[in-house]
Amino acid sequence: MPGASASVPPQADIDRRFMAAAIRLSLRHRGLTGENPSVGALIVRTDGAAPVIAGRGVTALGGRPHAELQALAEAGPAAQGATAYVTLEPCSHIGKSPPCADALVASGVARVVIAVLDPDKRVAGRGVSILDKAGIEVAHGCLESEARKAMAGFLSLKGRGRPFLTLKLAVSADGMIGRRGAGQVAITGETARRAVQMMRVEHEAIMVGVGTIVADDPLLTVRLAGLEKRSPVRVVVDPFARTPPEAKLFDEADRHSVLLLVSEKAQRRQVDALRDRRAAIRAVASDYRGRFDPREVLRSLGVMGLKSILLEGGAETARQFLAAGMVDRIALFVGSTTVGGDGIPSPVTERTVPAGFTVAEESRFGMDRLIEYERMD
Ligand SMILES: NC(=O)c1ccc[n+]([C@@H]2O[C@H](COP(=O)([O-])OP(=O)(O)OC[C@H]3O[C@@H](n4cnc5c(N)ncnc54)[C@H](OP(=O)(O)O)[C@@H]3O)[C@@H](O)[C@H]2O)c1
The missing domain is CATH 3.40.140.10 (Cytidine Deaminase, domain 2)
Known part of the structure; x- marks a missing residue:
């Protein structure tokens, strides 16, 4: 024709x-x-x-x-x-x-x-x-x-007044995220750890509970060649200002900021010592026990203009945000090794994914798998 x-x-x-x-x-x-x-x-x-x-x-x-x-x-x-x-x-x-x-x-x-x-x-x-x-x-x-x-972060902040929250956890083959009293335990291999660093680049803030800072003393920065400057702000949920002033987190606080979320129960002396280490301090409303409502934590971070947060544990903090329905996406790295009896059980495993989440993507990093779950709503 x-x-x-x-x-x-x-x-x-x-x-x-x-x-x-x-x-x-x-x-x-x-x-x-x-x-x-x-x-x-x-x-x-x-x-x-x-x-x-x-x-x-x-x-x-x-x-x-x-x-x-x-x-x-x-x-x-x-x-x-x-x-x-x-x-x-x-x-x-x-x-x-x-x-x-x-x-x-x-x-x-x-x-x-x-x-x-x-x-x-x-x-x-x-x-x-x-x-x-x-x-x-x-x-x-x-x-x-x-x-x-x-543009999930932007849409979340505009539409819901809070940032989009991705929970990232590394889980051993027997469903543990660490070992009691052992500090950082290698659950996944180097390739998966590099993928986590890339996830950090894609978020505006990384958040952990103070338990992880005390147990692991992590840096929580991006250490991929050429992307070191892309380390997002590091946020610690720390109602009583228990973060040790000597924590490694502060070693690079002049280049990559640290933000501590504290309650009115925190001791002034401890807060001042952390401020001296160049931590930014933000007071968040809490109940009489110094507990935050995860919604209030996210609202407070949203007021600061943060659109996307990568919550990197630990167990207790992840559990609280999941229970409050504040997790939008779960990135579950599943390792091939086991931790054993003294392990810290993960609040999420492949077999215990909270209701309302569905598998969005699956990928492999060496011996480890990454399963990403999305909230169906
Ligand atoms: N495999 C992984 O992906 C991974 C990732 C991170 C951590 N980990 C492991 O997890 C372990 C630490 O976990 P964890 O459960 O002990 O500690 P965590 O979750 O890091 O921190 C828990 C603490 O954060 C504060 N917090 C959390 N939510 C709060 C809320 N809603 N209101 C007020 N305060 C809140 C509380 O501090 P206060 O106690 O001061 O009230 C709470 O005790 C470590 O062994 C670490 O190695 C594993």
Whole structure:
């Protein structure tokens, strides 16, 4: 047939392909864009034999300039008549920079494909309406769930007023996370430990209970070559300020911050000694026993603008956050060795995954397995 287009994929396939690329691009600055989400944008020309990317942009470090403005700047006049792929609805409000929706209109793009509408209900749809009114064809919802995953922290903070929480635990083949009185016990191998370090890079804060600091004296930094600067803030749930001032955590406190969450029950003298070690101290409301409600802990971290937290144990802290329904994702590393009778039982094993979680991904790191569970809601 003359002009047959049998080999040209349908528009929906092309849209998914470029939106997937925009989502991958957005991951580059995840956790590094301040209060803004890390958004990906592509300007694609479809008037040739095959689609061609004319401009690409990811929200800049610190949150500005926005992805769309950078992609449009790179495309220049080639944006005329092109399709823009953006992982989040273009902004419509005049903040520190002019609205991205207006910039798209001015550029002459013919079509805009959006993955997720603005989560702020007061402005949702306004970016779309600016584009609509200018006669630009708009489609939204393309790869929405993938894009939501990529900006889960931002959506959680905007929608629920608290950061997205991932619980990471390493569990031995017999369901233990450590051994009583033994400090750090190697549950998994080097490859899995490096994967954990990569997870740290992808979060804005690492959190542990003070029991882990006392037992293990961990550094909780990123030690992957070239990524050392990407160590997130280290948060300790420490109602009575029991963290020892000589803890290794403080050795690098000038480069990577330490935040201690204390209650009003903490002794002033101990708090001052920790402040002298350059710890930031944040008072969190507690009950008469100095217990925090995990919701309040997360709310307090959300007020600080933190969007994603990696909770790295120990057993008691993990149990409390699970019981309060505050865990959104579980990353369970399962080792191949056993700990034995004096082990500390894990609050989660493959056989005791809390109700409401389902397996999202499984992978292997040498002899160890990683099972990632997602909350079904
Ligand atoms: N395999 C792994 O993935 C992994 C990871 C981390 C740790 N671990 C192991 O786990 C062990 C430590 O676990 P753990 O259960 O003893 O300690 P933990 O969970 O690290 O810390 C527990 C302490 O944190 C404070 N805390 C936690 N939740 C609280 C809340 N809602 N309100 C107020 N305070 C709260 C309390 O401090 P106060 O006692 O001062 O009230 C509590 O006793 C170590 O042996 C370590 O090696 C294993």
